[in-house]
Amino acid sequence: MVWETNRYKTPSKVPYTKEQIRNVFKRHETNGDGQLSKEELDAAFDELGAKWPPFRAWFARQYADDNGDGFISIEKELSKLVEYALELKYTLH
Secondary structure, three states, X not given: OOOOOXXXXXXXXXXXXXXXXXXXXXXXXXXXXXXXXXXXXXXXXXXXXXXXXXXXHHHHHHHHOOOOOOOEEOOOOHHXXXXXXXXXXXXXX
């Protein structure tokens, strides 16, 4: 029996710039309300290659949701969300 070892290797880490991360989050704000929901954050972290995107989205909301409404405001809280994602850029995969 031959074992395929490539599928167990960690994917290469792609460093994202601040602007690239910002654009990923903005692109995932799909319903036009100016806020990122849990589902939109999950999708954005999935695109960024995070392991367990729902887990990352939950922590991102804890970190960046200043008013505690459960959403990340594109206008007021996006910078803090990008800061959180940049701290994770070497652990996204």
